[in-house]
Amino acid sequence: MKCPHCGIYYTDGEKKCPVCGKRPGIQAPKPQKKSEGTSHKEIPHQPKKQPSVQSTERKQTYGNKSKSTEAAWQQAAAGQHTHDNPLERKPKKSGSPGCLIILILFIVITTIEIIGTVGFNVFSHSEGIDESVTISEDMSDDIAEDVDIQTVLTGTWRNSDGTLTLTIDEEGIVTWSDSTGIHSDDWPQFERLNLTEDNQEEYCSVDEMRDYPLDSFTYYSFYAVASEWDDDSELEMWFYLPQEEQSPEIFDYYDYYEETYGTFTRVSDSTQPVPAGPEQTA
Missing domain, CATH: 2.40.128 (Lipocalin)
Known part of the structure; x- marks a missing residue:
């Protein structure tokens, strides 16, 4: 507080001014807040900031030590918990449907290519199926007019x-x-x-x-x-x-x-x- 006699600031716990030794008295003027033109150096004691809504919720969630863990579980079982309740399990985010479609298409295309390659090789090497059939047809076309x-x-x-x-x-x-x-x-x-x-x-x-x-x-x-x-x-x-x-x-x-x-x-x-x-x- 400010001494009303000499103007020196001192703590509220001291009963008298440490400089002039005088008490403030009941009628001593209270320190006034300045709205404009006041620097931080002129205000030795900053006013406490008002807690935000987020900090208040966090305080209510984590700072209330009077509630037991059992009570918290009872609230969670009764469906009274909110998304801020630490006992509530967070739902897992599902994968993007677009990625799933692309993966399925890739698997289908790969399977078709493998089947086509295997089928062609089997046909080419099957017993009784070789290039002689094509050669015979070409020769038949060549000699016939x-x-x-x-x-x-x-x-x-x-x-x-x-x-x-x-x-x-x-x-x-x-x-x-x-x-x-x-x-x-x-x-x-x-x-x-x-x-x-x-x-x-x-x-x-x-x-x-x-x-x-x-x-x-x-x-x-x-x-x-x-x-x-x-x-x-x-x-x-x-x-x-x-x-x-x-x-x-x-x-x-x-x-x-x-x-x-x-x-x-x-x-x-x-x-x-x-x-x-x-x-x-x-």
Whole structure:
């Protein structure tokens, strides 16, 4: 406090001024707070700060020593605790849903790549599946060349035993007669085989190479299937046409279904279908 006589500050516990020795008296003026223009040096005793709400809550939570731990547990069990209660367990924060989605996508993509790689390796090394299939297909494409059949064999042809007659018109339509009736194919497959001495062994038998040398004969593959829905007749043959004749009158063939060799002879230049049979003539 301030001595009202000499103006010296001294502690409140002293009953008289330590400088002038006089007591303050009941009517002594109280020290006044200055609102403006007062420095900290002029105020030896700073007023206590008001506690904030946060500090008050903390004090109420941690500073109350009169409550026992058992009472705190009883409040927590009764649901009376607040988020400031130290006995309350804090909920764990869950992970971000976006991270979980990314993780799942990564696992799925990785699994697909592994399965695809393993499947490809298994397929490539499976028994009976190798590059030879692709090579054979490529070689077959290389030696086969599409040809219009009517430019080579227009007319009517009959085999040596009279069981089959072929008629080829100017449009390339093939009609054949056999023991089951008359059949036709508007788009027969007719290909010239560009065989060489290097690859002939892969496609021809020993008898073919002996009887139909490449310098004298041209090989053709022929396939026709009946166009009618209720007709399952079909032909698959190899023709051996002599090279010295532009329009042959006779040529040999091999029938894949019958597994026999035979000879076709021209019986007419007509393109009208002729029934099969040795007694028939054009």
